[in-house]
Amino acid sequence: MKKFVFMLLLLLFVVVLPGHGHAAAGTNKIFLDDKELTAGQDVPVENVNSSVMVPLRMIAENLGYKVDWDQKSKTITIEQQGKTIKLFVDQTTASVDDKTVTLTAAPLLRTNTTLVPIRFIGEQFGLTVKWDNTAKVVNLITPIMPDPNADPGGNSGGGTNGTVPPADTTANLTMVNGVSFSENKLIIAMDGSSQPKVSKVTGPERIVIDLPNANFSDLFKTGQELDSSLNGKLTITDYPDVSGVRYSLYSTAPYTVRFVIDLTQAQNYSVDVTEDVSKLVVIDLNAASTDTTVTPPPVNNGRKLVVLDAGHGAKDSGAVGVTGKYEKNFNLAIVLKAAALLKKESNIDVVLTRSDDTFLELKDRAGMANNLKADLFISVHANSGSPAATGTETYYQRDASKALANVMHKYLVQATGLSDRGVRYGNFHVIRETTMPAVLLEVGYLSNKGDEALLFSDALQNKVAAGIVSGIKEYLGL
Numbered sequence: 001m002k003k004f005v006f007m008l009l010l011l012l013f014v015v016v017l018p019g020h021g022h023a024a025a026g027t028n029k030i031f032l033d034d035k036e037l038t039a040g041q042d043v044p045v046e047n048v049n050s051s052v053m054v055p056l057r058m059i060a061e062n063l064g065y066k067v068d069w070d071q072k073s074k075t076i077t078i079e080q081q082g083k084t085i086k087l088f089v090d091q092t093t094a095s096v097d098d099k100t101v102t103l104t105a106a107p108l109l110r111t112n113t114t115l116v117p118i119r120f121i122g123e124q125f126g127l128t129v130k131w132d133n134t135a136k137v138v139n140l141i142t143p144i145m146p147d148p149n150a151d152p153g154g155n156s157g158g159g160t161n162g163t164v165p166p167a168d169t170t171a172n173l174t175m176v177n178g179v180s181f182s183e184n185k186l187i188i189a190m191d192g193s194s195q196p197k198v199s200k201v202t203g204p205e206r207i208v209i210d211l212p213n214a215n216f217s218d219l220f221k222t223g224q225e226l227d228s229s230l231n232g233k234l235t236i237t238d239y240p241d242v243s244g245v246r247y248s249l250y251s252t253a254p255y256t257v258r259f260v261i262d263l264t265q266a267q268n269y270s271v272d273v274t275e276d277v278s279k280l281v282v283i284d285l286n287a288a289s290t291d292t293t294v295t296p297p298p299v300n301n302g303r304k305l306v307v308l309d310a311g312h313g314a315k316d317s318g319a320v321g322v323t324g325k326y327e328k329n330f331n332l333a334i335v336l337k338a339a340a341l342l343k344k345e346s347n348i349d350v351v352l353t354r355s356d357d358t359f360l361e362l363k364d365r366a367g368m369a370n371n372l373k374a375d376l377f378i379s380v381h382a383n384s385g386s387p388a389a390t391g392t393e394t395y396y397q398r399d400a401s402k403a404l405a406n407v408m409h410k411y412l413v414q415a416t417g418l419s420d421r422g423v424r425y426g427n428f429h430v431i432r433e434t435t436m437p438a439v440l441l442e443v444g445y446l447s448n449k450g451d452e453a454l455l456f457s458d459a460l461q462n463k464v465a466a467g468i469v470s471g472i473k474e475y476l477g478l
């Protein structure tokens, strides 16, 4: 509901530029860092009182300022970087952090929108605002350095503090070759030495990744959506904390490629940069939670029902390994082997969400376990990351799953013999929406040659299956 109101409010806003020109409505153009911002057709840019009026909606959407609207008092509140501006419809008096200022033009109500002054607002928040009176163009220029007040974000970090090289030529540009989002991680592939600058920004919540001295390669354009203004986006489903990923050539002086992970709520992250044939920047949203509450395991009171979930299936291959092997097949092999072992246990019943190469929605996997009132839910996956990333992780989402995660991880690490990447918080659908202790195992990294070979070996799969059974038995006290 709140989100709906917020979006509605965005529609109400428009901006006024004091100063120049008397162009007819709709002839002015607004550029943000050399990219044209488009308003809806029903929300024309206007000149009022020698001020260019543009929809704030496009400013809010592109700059992410937090806006609020009070219908009763016709008050517009805009917040960013700890600064609050209040504007009032039809009043040239405004306030900036409780200091009163005078505007050249007052905000105005239109049928579906409110008009507010862009030069005033932009300059208040550190933008450079330029007006080309001949071309009737407003240029908004954002500061190149990330907001110094922004939370550097994440825990563990790493690789985020590189300096920005001077980059006003196209020589030695880092070329960005691709981007993907999977397993709650944004992975950017590139050639070059650009040092990513990552920051957490609020209002709305998002993570901004700037690659200085970088541009999109032709390869990027063949593999990803990129429009003529060098903007594009990834559609994200299955990750409720992430509403989308946007990217653009943010600046050409110096060249900067920007990625933005739009979040539905604040989210920790870690940054990993690996040097290899191709360089990968990994923004991992599976950062550990600080919550330490532990729920004790249940006491044994009879036969227990365990649901084993082989991740992905059919059209959804999951991660694709370095030699082209599919994660879905690994997951299924492990689950089938573990189920065969569990069937020998007199106190344990086992149900599989899938026992062949079929596709299931995440909600159906969680729903199955909930409907069965299962005692445990264990989802099996293999990971993907940089070529160098290797090791074993176990994820929980709810406090009730932590104890299970600790036990399962102990046996899983023992079974794989890979490096121990720890028990982690991960907001995965199947372990969030289930109602019993539930974990998601990332057995190893298919993007790593060594891990991939190991994970597809029969010996390792038998060990992992036996480890899963040992973990289940210990947790259930059997």
Ligand SMILES: [Zn+2]
Binding pocket: 183, 311, 312, 318, 319, 327, 381, 382
């Ligand atoms: Zn997976």
